[in-house]
């Protein structure tokens with residue numbers, strides 16, 4: 143990734159401020175000094191001066207206060223712009239917000255898709271009310287939603303693909319951004335175009351029938 147980004151920047155194909163680079167620290171590295179060292183290693187590999195958003199990958203044994211202290215140091219040093227977490231459920235977010243500086247968390251990256259809607263029960267409202275962005279990973283459910291019959295039928299009505307319907311639904315959720323992975327250029331282009339697709343009320347009803355929203359608390363899905 144570092145070589146590709148460096149090549150594109152050097153060639154003038156894009157500017158650094160047009161990119162939003164996200165990286166994560168593994169929980170076993172997330173001590174005060176370990177977080178800073180891990181970030182420096184990532185910056186070196188990425189050939190970058192700063193990371194836009196740096197996340198704690200999931201809860202681990204190091205105290206959250208130590209990780210946050212390192213995140214704030216990295217921010218002061220200009221090595222990261224924002225910090226956040228990943229795979230944190232509501233109770234983890236509550237705990238994080240009780241740590242000094244915890245309210246500065248910018249994002250929680252979680253498994254969230256039409257077929258994994260558990261986060262809607264209380265996590266997404268919690269994040270929304272505190273202006274913490276929810277970053278949906280696996281928004282196409284690792285490719286499965288691209289083959290789904292309901293999404294295909296809705297897509298046919300709009301002359302778009304099933305994957306684009308899945309992404310348009312996701313982007314219609316307030317406070318949520320989606321990070322679909324696509325190695326194929328055609329998929330990348332399709333996914334970008336999904337941002338312009340507006341589903342109607344009938345589409346949403348059909349999706350809610352097929353992929354029911356949670357009625358009770360469910361454990362956060364993880365991949």
Ligand SMILES: NC(=O)c1ccc[n+]([C@@H]2O[C@H](COP(=O)([O-])OP(=O)(O)OC[C@H]3O[C@@H](n4cnc5c(N)ncnc54)[C@H](OP(=O)(O)O)[C@@H]3O)[C@@H](O)[C@H]2O)c1
Pocket residue numbers: 199228229251252278279280281282283284285286288303305306321322323324325326328329330332333365
């Ligand atoms: N924070 C965490 O703990 C965590 C855990 C897992 C994943 N993630 C992140 O989440 C992101 C996505 O995860 P994911 O790859 O597991 O799931 P995903 O984005 O839901 O699905 C990716 C799969 O869908 C295919 N696809 C993408 N666009 C498509 C389209 N328009 N039409 C048909 N198929 C399409 C891709 O194919 P091609 O690649 O062949 O184009 C790939 O097989 C990754 O960037 C990953 O880093 C984070």
